[in-house]
Amino acid sequence: MLPSPLVPALLAALALGGQPAAETASPPEPQPTMPRVLGNVQYQDVTLFYPPLAMAEDVQGVGIVECWVSEAGRFEDCRVVSESPEGYGFGEATIRLVSRYELEPARLDGVPVRFGPVRQRIIWELR
Numbered sequence: 001m002l003p004s005p006l007v008p009a010l011l012a013a014l015a016l017g018g019q020p021a022a023e024t025a026s027p028p029e030p031q032p033t034m035p036r037v038l039g040n041v042q043y044q045d046v047t048l049f050y051p052p053l054a055m056a057e058d059v060q061g062v063g064i065v066e067c068w069v070s071e072a073g074r075f076e077d078c079r080v081v082s083e084s085p086e087g088y089g090f091g092e093a094t095i096r097l098v099s100r101y102e103l104e105p106a107r108l109d110g111v112p113v114r115f116g117p118v119r120q121r122i123i124w125e126l127r
Contacts, residue, residue: 032106051089063094068116073103
């Protein structure tokens with residue numbers, strides 16, 4: 001018995017990393033709009049949350065956190081990804097600072113949706 005002509009085409013498609021074409025292509029799933037920060041972070045906010053030990057020792061640093069954006073436009077379920085230098089609390093300070101942000105939430109078909117995770121990087125500097 002000879003192989004079906006579809007078998008070589010299927011094997012060729014899979015060998016190229018593709019998938020065989022479907023009879024009818026389904027439309028792409030709608031994608032949510034990206035959330036965006038409303039307004040600017042004020043210098044007073046930064047100084048309010050600056051890690052006390054870092055401020056006392058005149059240390060500057062960076063905090064990177066990963067959060068979800070709620071339907072209400074707030075960061076939630078944040079976790080510290082990294083901080084530098086370690087031991088001064090820049091990661092936790094970054095979580096406290098970004099929790100004050102107001103955001104335009106992501107929307108799917110005009111309806112606010114939870115979105116994430118997203119990363120926020122804050123450079124902490126004393127002036």
